[in-house]
Amino acid sequence: xxxxxxxxxxxxxxxxxxxxxxxxxxxxxxxxxxxxxxxxxxxxxxxxxxxxxxxxxxxxxxxxxxxxxxxxxxxxxxxxxxxxxxxxxxxxxxxxxxxxxxxxxxxxxxxxxxxxxxxxxxxxxxxxxxxxxxxxxxxxxxxxxxxxxxxxxxxxxxxxxxxxxxxxxxxxxxxxxxxxxxxxxxxxxxxxxxxxxxxxxxxxxxxxxxxxxxxxxxxxxxxxxxxxxxxxxxx
Amino acid sequence: xxxxxxxxxxxxxxxxxxxxxxxxxxxxxxxxxxxxxxxxxxxxxxxxxxxxxxxxxxxxxxxxxxxxxxxxxxxxxxxxxxxxxxxxxxxxxxxxxxxxxxxxxxxxxxxxxxxxxxxxxxxxxxxxxxxxxxxxxxxxxxxxxxxxxxxxxxxxxxxxxxxxxxxxxxxxxxxxxxxxxxxxxxxxxxxxxxxx
Amino acid sequence: xxxxxxxxxxxxxxxxxxxxxxxxxxxxxxxxxxxxxxxxxxxxxxxxxxxxxxxxxxxxxxxxxxxxxxxxxxxxxxxxxxxxxxxxxxxxxxxxxxxxxxxxxxxxxxxxxxxxxxxxxxxxxxxxxxxxxxxxxxxxxxxxxxxxxxxxxxxxxxxxxxxxxxxxxxxxxxxxxxxxxxxxxxxxxxxxxxxxxxxxxxxxxxxxxxxxxxxxxxxxxxxxxxxxxxxxxxx
Numbered sequence: 001x002x003x004x005x006x007x008x009x010x011x012x013x014x015x016x017x018x019x020x021x022x023x024x025x026x027x028x029x030x031x032x033x034x035x036x037x038x039x040x041x042x043x044x045x046x047x048x049x050x051x052x053x054x055x056x057x058x059x060x061x062x063x064x065x066x067x068x069x070x071x072x073x074x075x076x077x078x079x080x081x082x083x084x085x086x087x088x089x090x091x092x093x094x095x096x097x098x099x100x101x102x103x104x105x106x107x108x109x110x111x112x113x114x115x116x117x118x119x120x121x122x123x124x125x126x127x128x129x130x131x132x133x134x135x136x137x138x139x140x141x142x143x144x145x146x147x148x149x150x151x152x153x154x155x156x157x158x159x160x161x162x163x164x165x166x167x168x169x170x171x172x173x174x175x176x177x178x179x180x181x182x183x184x185x186x187x188x189x190x191x192x193x194x195x196x197x198x199x200x201x202x203x204x205x206x207x208x209x210x211x212x213x214x215x216x217x218x219x220x221x222x223x224x225x226x227x228x229x230x231x232x233x234x235x
Numbered sequence: 236x237x238x239x240x241x242x243x244x245x246x247x248x249x250x251x252x253x254x255x256x257x258x259x260x261x262x263x264x265x266x267x268x269x270x271x272x273x274x275x276x277x278x279x280x281x282x283x284x285x286x287x288x289x290x291x292x293x294x295x296x297x298x299x300x301x302x303x304x305x306x307x308x309x310x311x312x313x314x315x316x317x318x319x320x321x322x323x324x325x326x327x328x329x330x331x332x333x334x335x336x337x338x339x340x341x342x343x344x345x346x347x348x349x350x351x352x353x354x355x356x357x358x359x360x361x362x363x364x365x366x367x368x369x370x371x372x373x374x375x376x377x378x379x380x381x382x383x384x385x386x387x388x389x390x391x392x393x394x395x396x397x398x399x400x401x402x403x404x405x406x407x408x409x410x411x412x413x414x415x416x417x418x419x420x421x422x423x424x425x426x427x428x429x430x431x
Numbered sequence: 432x433x434x435x436x437x438x439x440x441x442x443x444x445x446x447x448x449x450x451x452x453x454x455x456x457x458x459x460x461x462x463x464x465x466x467x468x469x470x471x472x473x474x475x476x477x478x479x480x481x482x483x484x485x486x487x488x489x490x491x492x493x494x495x496x497x498x499x500x501x502x503x504x505x506x507x508x509x510x511x512x513x514x515x516x517x518x519x520x521x522x523x524x525x526x527x528x529x530x531x532x533x534x535x536x537x538x539x540x541x542x543x544x545x546x547x548x549x550x551x552x553x554x555x556x557x558x559x560x561x562x563x564x565x566x567x568x569x570x571x572x573x574x575x576x577x578x579x580x581x582x583x584x585x586x587x588x589x590x591x592x593x594x595x596x597x598x599x600x601x602x603x604x605x606x607x608x609x610x611x612x613x614x615x616x617x618x619x620x621x622x623x624x625x626x627x628x629x630x631x632x633x634x635x636x637x638x639x640x641x642x643x644x645x646x647x648x649x650x651x652x653x654x655x656x657x658x659x660x661x662x663x664x665x666x
Contacts, residue, residue, distance in 0.1 A: 068427055123378045130374060134365035138443030143427050144361050151354070151379055154420060158382040158413055165405060166385060225444040289513030292481055293572075296515075297532040298505035431482040 008211055015208040018201035022048075025194040044195055046096035048202040049089045050118060054156075056086030056206060057121065060128075061153035064146030076142035077217035078210070079149055080132060085209050087125040089202075094118050113164040120159055124152040239276070240323045243269045248330065262331050263391035267384055270320060270344075271351065275373055277315040278355045281308065282363040291363075295429060305356065305425040313352040320344055333395055339407075340394040346410040347387030350417060351380055357421045360428050386410045432457040432580065432611045433478065438487035440473055447473045449635035450487070457579075460612040462622035462643065464655065465632035471615040472512070474632065475584050478613065479509045492579060505533070508573035508610075510583045514565045515572065518558035522549055522568050525557060526575060533576040540575070547571040547601050563594025567601060574605055581605065583614040587621060599625060619651050631658040 026044045063079035066072075097115055098108050109115070128148055135141040247265045285291040294304050324344070328335040335341070355376055362372045386409040393403030435453040439446065447470045455461050463471050476482040477489065480496065480503060489496035494503040509515075516525050526540045544550045547567040557565065566586055573581060586602075587595050602625055605612075616622040622629060623643045629651075631639040639658030646654070 068424070120378050120381060123374075127374045127378060130367070130371060131361075131365065134362075134367040134371055136366070140364065140431070143430065144365070147357075147361065147424050147427060148375065150424065151357075151417075151420065154416065155379045155382065158409065158416075159378075159385075162382045162385040162409060166389070221444075228444040284517070284519075287518065289511060289515050290517060292509075292511060292513070293515035293529070294532075295481055296479065296504055296507065296509055297529075298501040298576075299532060300501060431476065 004215075008208075008215075011204070011208045011211065015201075015205045018197075018204050022194070022198040022201035025197050042096045042100045044198040045202075046093055046100060047195070048198040049096070050093035050114075051199060052202045052206045053086040053089035053093060053121070055203070056082045056089060056210075057125075057149075057153055057156070059210070060086070060149040064149040067142055067146045071139075073138075073142065073221065074214070074218070076145065077214050077221070079145060080129075081210055081213035081217055083125050083128050083149065085206060085213060087122065087129070089206065090118055090122050090125070094122065113160060113166070116163050117156065117160045121152075121156060124156075128152065237319065237322050240269050240273050240319050241326065243272060244323065244327065244330070262327075262333070263388045263395055266323075266327060266391060267347070267388050269323060270316060270348070271380075271384065273319045274312075274316045274348070274351050274355060275376065277319070278312055278352075278359040278376075279369060279372055281312055281315070281356075282359045286363045291429075301426050301429055302422055304429070305360075305422065308360070309352055309356040309421075312356050313348055316348045316352055317345075320348065337394055339400070340391060343387055343390040343394070343407065343410065346407065346414055347383050347390075350383040350410060350414045353414065353418045353421055354379055354383075357425060357428060360425075382409060382413050386413070432459075432492060433613070434488070434490040435474075435478075436488040438474075438477070438489060439485045440470070440477060440482070441485045447635055448477075448484075451632075451636050453630070453637055455611055455613060457611055458609055459628060460614070460626045462626035462629045463613060463615040463632055464617070464619060464622060464629060465615075466659070469632045470635050471632050472584055475509075475511075475582050475613065475615055479507060479511075479582050480504055481509075505576065506579045508576070508578035508581045510566070510569050510573045510581075510586050512584050512588070514557075514569045516557045516565060516568060519556065521554045521556055522560070523553040525568065526572060529572050529575060535575050543571045543575055546574075546604070548597065561594070562589045563591070563597065566590065566594070566598060570598075570601055570605065579610060581610050581612045583612065585615050585617060587616065587618055595621070619655055620648055623648075623651055629654070631655065633659060 022044070026041050059082040060079045063075045063082065067075035067079065094115070097118070101110060101115075102108055128145060131148055132141055132145055135144055244265065247268070251261065251265075282291075285294065295301070297304075324335045327333070355372075358375050358379075359372055362375065365371060386406040390403060390406040390410065392398075393400075393406070433453070433455040435451060438448050438451040438453070440448040451470070451474065453474070463474070465471050473482065477484055477496070478491065480499065484496065491499070491503060492506050494506075496503075517528070520528065523540065523544065526535075526543065529535075530540055541550075544553050547570055549564060549568055549571070552560070552564065557568065560568065570583075570586070573583075583602075587598060590598060599621065602612075602614075612626075614622065614626065623646055626643045629641050629643050630637050631654075639654070641654055
């Protein structure tokens with residue numbers, strides 16, 4: 001069992017510090033938005049977690065491609081770790097979106113493109129995990145997961161475009177002239193700082209969690225391998 | 236299959252109690268919901284037949300490229316959907332007073348069915364080798380085929396409501412894009428689904 | 432005809448075949464015996480191209496397994512545990528279906544049906560066949576395209592005495608046509624009566640081998656017992 005690398009400890013600290021700093025920036029540095037009030041601050045974390053969640057999906061899809069090409073188990077571990085973490089990140093994003101929506105649009109949920117696509121992505125993640133639980137052979141499970149991750153990832157842009165063409169009330173957030181009328185807003189500089197910092201902070205957090213989860217996966221694999229060896233030696 | 240599809244249409248009809256106005260906007264949705272459910276059942280059964288006495292191995296032993304198996308199965312599944320559609324559409328036409336024999340509309344039906352069968356065949360081949368079979372296929376398939384469903388419904392609606400073609404031609408483009416992309420990816424990936 | 436060197440097959444943490452060496456010359460009839468879980472079916476599936484080796488060399492009829500495709504499969508006939516037949520079709524329809532995959536003429540189909548003794552029942556649904564008849568039809572399907580190599584996985588399983596004898600007769604006729612045959616079995620005596628050589632597969636390796644002709648059943652049992660005991664000893 002490899003001892004925890006120094007770099008990981010550093011990353012842990014970095015993640016913790018940057019998320020706290022982001023929170024600090026969001027609550028104290030960025031101004032309170034005129035029309036929506038304090039609840040708008042949810043936006044920073046909401047978008048950050050959603051983007052990082054999509055990044056995670058991308059990681060899973062790329063890991064899938066790599067696994068199919070090279071058949072090294074670590075790509076499978078990385079892929080499933082990415083999906084698990086992104087599942088949580090997206091859930092946070094959706095909940096925050098709900099919190100934001102309630103005072104602004106007076107409803108917990110709307111069937112607008114971004115939110116709906118987020119829900120669909122969550123379903124794809126859940127389906128991915130269900131698929132994994134239904135296949136016993138590790139190599140087959142890895143192959144099927146890889147294929148599903150790739151398919152899922154490709155389908156999301158098409159799904160999003162389709163829904164977008166179908167309907168929209170989600171604010172077009174950045175800089176659009178009609179943004180305010182749709183419930184959006186323009187970002188001035190302190191806001192931009194807070195936003196990009198949040199994005200960076202959550203990306204670091206994601207990487208940190210991913211690394212931990214991958215180590216856990218490797219450990220699980222070793223345990224299973226050792227268990228099999230001990231069965232065989234019993235004979 | 237035929238009976239099932241007809242029942243679904245009838246159930247929708249009574250459950251929704253549509254007036255003429257609502258009908259034209261919802262009927263496309265009802266139609267495609269029917270096709271999707273029938274298609275899913277067809278997919279499950281098609282692969283179950285192979286799993287039954289190990290016939291999938293029989294196909295794998297044949298001196299043909301593995302991709303031929305994919306195409307064979309996919310075309311079979313597509314034909315199944317098309318046959319169901321061929322039976323349901325005239326009935327639909329009769330019940331909802333809509334002329335189904337417009338080439339554009341039939342193109343939408345064809346493109347949508349192709350997309351669904353292409354992805355469905357690949358996923359059902361995976362699912363049939365997993366444990367939690369029947370329920371797993373819809374769970375895996377539906378989120379991925381949403382673009383097909385949305386585009387097919389909107390495209391169909393365009394024809395039902397006799398809208399000018401330019402207004403809804405984008406949906407046909409989406410269907411074509413989806414079909415091309417996913418058939419290509421499925422072919423690249425299919426070998427991996429069948430390996431042991 | 433068949434050459435296997437250092438074949439390893441792993442399913443995740445479980446190693447089934449451990450650097451197995453095995454070879455069969457043209458025209459030989461090798462019976463592969465061994466306890467349950469030894470890896471007989473796994474080996475056969477790999478030879479049949481249904482399963483991929485984890486590592487090692489496999490050469491069949493001068494084709495390298497990893498690069499082989501349809502041409503190799505055209506040389507193989509396989510009878511597995513399951514009948515590989517469509518229950519809702521008649522016997523003849525089954526053979527016609529497989530015939531189309533291999534490019535077989537109608538006369539050959541008729542010939543095969545007579546050869547396995549099912550000529551009179553060819554228009555009955557396979558669902559209605561007894562296990563013995565299904566096995567015979569399965570062998571028919573396997574020799575339809577006149578393969579040079581025949582792979583049989585415990586074909587006598589589930590057959591009563593009479594059906595077993597009918598099967599033996601068919602196998603002997605088939606083998607006499609100069610094919611190379613590998614058959615896994617649990618039935619020591621029967622295997623000896625059919626085969627030219629008996630190999631023992633235990634815990635992922637071939638641990639013993641003996642020519643089959645001229646052995647009494649006592650010899651056979653001794654051979655089996657000693658070979659097994661030897662294989663189980665700690666290395």
